[in-house]
Amino acid sequence: MIGRKAPGALLRLLALALVGWLLGAGLALAAPEVPPLLPDPIQDVSSTPLTAAEREELAALLASLRGPVRYKILIIDSSRPQGLEEYLEAVWSAWELPGDTVLLVVARQEGHAIRFYLGGEAGRHGITVDSALAAIRQHYSPAVREGGLAAGLKALVTELHRQATGEAPAPAVPEGATDPGPGGWRRWLRLPLPSLPRLEWPDWHLPDWKLPDWRLPPSLVPSLPIARIDLLDPRLPLWLGAGGLGCIGYSLLRYALALRRWQQEP
Numbered sequence: 001m002i003g004r005k006a007p008g009a010l011l012r013l014l015a016l017a018l019v020g021w022l023l024g025a026g027l028a029l030a031a032p033e034v035p036p037l038l039p040d041p042i043q044d045v046s047s048t049p050l051t052a053a054e055r056e057e058l059a060a061l062l063a064s065l066r067g068p069v070r071y072k073i074l075i076i077d078s079s080r081p082q083g084l085e086e087y088l089e090a091v092w093s094a095w096e097l098p099g100d101t102v103l104l105v106v107a108r109q110e111g112h113a114i115r116f117y118l119g120g121e122a123g124r125h126g127i128t129v130d131s132a133l134a135a136i137r138q139h140y141s142p143a144v145r146e147g148g149l150a151a152g153l154k155a156l157v158t159e160l161h162r163q164a165t166g167e168a169p170a171p172a173v174p175e176g177a178t179d180p181g182p183g184g185w186r187r188w189l190r191l192p193l194p195s196l197p198r199l200e201w202p203d204w205h206l207p208d209w210k211l212p213d214w215r216l217p218p219s220l221v222p223s224l225p226i227a228r229i230d231l232l233d234p235r236l237p238l239w240l241g242a243g244g245l246g247c248i249g250y251s252l253l254r255y256a257l258a259l260r261r262w263q264q265e266p
Helices: 001-031 052-065 083-097 128-147 151-166 185-188 238-264
Strands: 042-044 070-076 101-107 113-118
Touching: 001 151, 001 185, 070 083, 070 151, 083 101, 083 113, 113 128, 113 238, 128 151
Parallel strands: 042 070, 070 101
Antiparallel strands: 101 113
């Protein structure tokens, strides 16, 4: 009986293993592939990419950052059936980014869910897991609801940069902002002002009055031995401490003698 049941149990185990292998292979095939790493800090492989204006504004913000941390942004449609955390780990392992990088992965079709990966060096410059999560809740999510994904990413990167450096990045100056063109109000500021006449005051020199020399002759001034004190001498605190302790000891001795005389008086 045992010998007859053994082949059936073995076949069932082989069938379960085959089904598990097929399911794993199907999930692996259905999971999105990690795109190749590009030098651009923004990689948008989603079906609804950012507009040209949004991408330029976000790229200008990333280019204006001057700090110890760099940022890499990947935008995809979805990581399903794989979890976004597992996909983030796969991207970080495949790209092998430097340790001073903060990797941001956004899934558009998952409610603009975002996950981050902090490099070892980036985590030592003021950005922690708790502070990054707080930045997502307080800056990224409200900005996405009000202005879209690009606004949320700009708000998040700005807050992370403030955490890493303690200051907000300088706003990017658009091209042509320094030249308002004809008719602009700034052109009036470039008009040369009329030069004012130079005023010269008359020379009211007073006569040189000489005061009498009241200095005593050196023979009448006794030479006093004045000790020079070097404020940078490392022994100065020791001398001051010894002098203070001496004053305290002398005061305690005077107090003890006075107390003894008071006790001996009838």
